[in-house]
Every structure is written in structure tokens, then in C-alpha cells.
Amino acid sequence: MWDGIATGLATVLIPTNLLLVVSGCVAGTFIGMLPGLGPISAIALMIPITYGFDPSSGMILMAGVYYGAIFGGSTSSILLNAPGVAGTVASGFAVGVGNSGGDRRRRKK
Numbered sequence: 001m002w003d004g005i006a007t008g009l010a011t012v013l014i015p016t017n018l019l020l021v022v023s024g025c026v027a028g029t030f031i032g033m034l035p036g037l038g039p040i041s042a043i044a045l046m047i048p049i050t051y052g053f054d055p056s057s058g059m060i061l062m063a064g065v066y067y068g069a070i071f072g073g074s075t076s077s078i079l080l081n082a083p084g085v086a087g088t089v090a091s092g093f094a095v096g097v098g099n100s101g102g103d104r105r106r107r108k109k
Contacts, residue, residue, distance in 0.1 A: 024064025032072020039069035067088045
């Protein structure tokens with residue numbers, strides 16, 4: 001069991017793979033900020049780029065793109081008040097309205 005964990009950590013901590021995950025997060029954030037483009041479309045855009053990579057490096061890049069696109073979708077939902085991905089409709093859109101993410105029903109006094 002510990003051999004597999006050590007092998008996985010050794011694979012992830014290669015400088016090339018660390019650079020790939022950081023660049024994937026940045027690219028995914030920019031792709032996710034565009035309304036209508038979510039994590040699935042960001043991964044679909046990255047598939048042709050990963051053909052020449054090792055399998056582990058390609059998966060690391062696509063994982064970074066996926067998580068960056070989720071963050072980017074939340075950012076556009078909160079700042080632009082335009083939910084870009086279906087997952088951010090309930091969570092992010094309400095935060096930008098009325099300075100509160102909680103219950104927006106107010107009783108008039």
C-alpha cells in the first residue's frame with residue numbers, strides 16, 4: 001500500500017507535472033469564466049493537447065483544468081450575475097444579489 005502512495009507522490013512531484021497542474025488551473029479558470037463554458041467543455045478543449053503527453057501527465061493537466069474551470073464558473077457567476085454553469089446557479093448567483101447569500105425574502109415593515 002505504501003509503495004503505491006510513494007509512487008503516486010513521486011509522479012506528482014515531478015517539476016513538469018507541477019507546472020502542468022498550475023498551468024491547467026490557470027487555463028481552466030479563464031475558460032470557466034466564460035459564460036456557457038464549463039468544466040466538461042474545458043476538458044474537451046484540452047484533450048487534443050494531451051495526446052503527446054505521458055498518461056499521468058495528461059491526467060494531471062486535465063484535473064487542473066477541471067478544478068480551475070469549476071472555480072472560474074463560480075467567479076463569473078458571482079461577479080457578472082450570470083450563472084455560467086448549472087452547478088453555480090444555486091450557490092454563486094445568490095451571493096451577488098443583495099449582498100447576501102442567505103434567504104433573500106425580506107418582510108416589509
